[in-house]
Amino acid sequence: MIPSVLPVASSPEPRTARPSTSAQGRARLFPSATDAEWSDWRWQQRHAVRNLEQLEKYIALTPDERAGVQETSELFRIGISPYYLSLIDPEHPFCPVRMQSIPVRAEARIRPGELTDPLGEDKTRPEECIVHKYPDRVLFLAIDTCSVYCRHCTRRRITKGGEAELTKDQIRRGIEYIQRHPEVRDVLISGGDPFLLSEERLESILEPLTRIPHVEMIRIGTRVPVCLPMRVTDSLARMLRRHAPVYVITHFNHPKEVTAEAREACERLVDHGVPVENQAVLMRRLNSEARIIKELSHVLLRSRVRPYYLHQMDVAEGCEHLRTPIAKGVEILQHLRGFTSGLAVPHLAVDLPGGGGKVTLQPDYVVERSAHETVFRNFKGQRYAYPEPEETDCTCPYDDVWRARDAR
Numbered sequence: 001m002i003p004s005v006l007p008v009a010s011s012p013e014p015r016t017a018r019p020s021t022s023a024q025g026r027a028r029l030f031p032s033a034t035d036a037e038w039s040d041w042r043w044q045q046r047h048a049v050r051n052l053e054q055l056e057k058y059i060a061l062t063p064d065e066r067a068g069v070q071e072t073s074e075l076f077r078i079g080i081s082p083y084y085l086s087l088i089d090p091e092h093p094f095c096p097v098r099m100q101s102i103p104v105r106a107e108a109r110i111r112p113g114e115l116t117d118p119l120g121e122d123k124t125r126p127e128e129c130i131v132h133k134y135p136d137r138v139l140f141l142a143i144d145t146c147s148v149y150c151r152h153c154t155r156r157r158i159t160k161g162g163e164a165e166l167t168k169d170q171i172r173r174g175i176e177y178i179q180r181h182p183e184v185r186d187v188l189i190s191g192g193d194p195f196l197l198s199e200e201r202l203e204s205i206l207e208p209l210t211r212i213p214h215v216e217m218i219r220i221g222t223r224v225p226v227c228l229p230m231r232v233t234d235s236l237a238r239m240l241r242r243h244a245p246v247y248v249i250t251h252f253n254h255p256k257e258v259t260a261e262a263r264e265a266c267e268r269l270v271d272h273g274v275p276v277e278n279q280a281v282l283m284r285r286l287n288s289e290a291r292i293i294k295e296l297s298h299v300l301l302r303s304r305v306r307p308y309y310l311h312q313m314d315v316a317e318g319c320e321h322l323r324t325p326i327a328k329g330v331e332i333l334q335h336l337r338g339f340t341s342g343l344a345v346p347h348l349a350v351d352l353p354g355g356g357g358k359v360t361l362q363p364d365y366v367v368e369r370s371a372h373e374t375v376f377r378n379f380k381g382q383r384y385a386y387p388e389p390e391e392t393d394c395t396c397p398y399d400d401v402w403r404a405r406d407a408r
């Protein structure tokens, strides 16, 4: 049930809290890596941990994790960059970085109702790389690989490697599809992680897209700032800026992930004129507390990243153990709205299973509604009435003139 009692504001985290870094973990796990190697994203990719044997060299796994890695090995990929591995708390199985990267046995249990394609994307996929679900925007699936394979991934059917790498011809057909559809004004490039493409390859997608007159903006969904921040080089940021407006949508789920390195990656993008927004996923026992989400929002804003969405977890295969009840997200929002800046309050969204699209949720602040007034309770639980205006016709008389401006 959605709580109606209002929360007490929790004490704020100290503004001066020091961000974590990978330094300690790196010294412990990769003592022989040179600075040049550590800051080279291709070195990180080559040294990613991809199986049980490699993982056990670095982490003393719990029996549940060992069984999880074994039992999911035929189902889902694992892959953890040395950088992300270095953030794992070796002592605590509920470390949020650990929970996002190392499977447990529950992940191997596919429950009834869990879906291979939870967002129904394959039903609206006119080209291999295009998902066209909403009227004015498309998803462009550019790659099937990632720097870290998240245990909560919605697109595991793609990232588990069952699909072929996109060819140049498939990418060309995707771009031609967008050219043929003038209603498409917004292209979200995702995957997999598009920042794992070479700059040349990524630009070979961006460049023709920016030449399509009806494409007004491009978004790129990536976890690279979280899991492989060294990939965000000046050169990459400059290339993105050349194709503005390009928005980067990243995916921090816990304040522990916003390290000094991650913050630098985000700020590098922003400094080059590339706005960065964050979509977090709510996960049980990982970030399912208002205090954690609030701290995440604050640390992101300090890094010039806007908290954009807080997603209810999709009904993806093997994710039941990480899902929260719907009421939990609403309760968290109730602890945020009014208790912190509006910019720190993400939209709480549920992407409806099977392809219904996103809906947003928020606590219900309306107490009574009549023709004359609407009565609300505010964040402190106090009642306030908003009087309705006498005139209710909301037609804009200038709108015909405004809409006709392009025809003149």
Ligand code: SF4
Residues within 6 Å of the ligand: 145, 146, 147, 148, 149, 150, 152, 153, 154, 155, 156, 159, 191, 192, 193, 222, 223
């Ligand atoms: S980075 Fe994104 S696409 Fe890749 S595994 Fe994580 S959630 Fe899935």
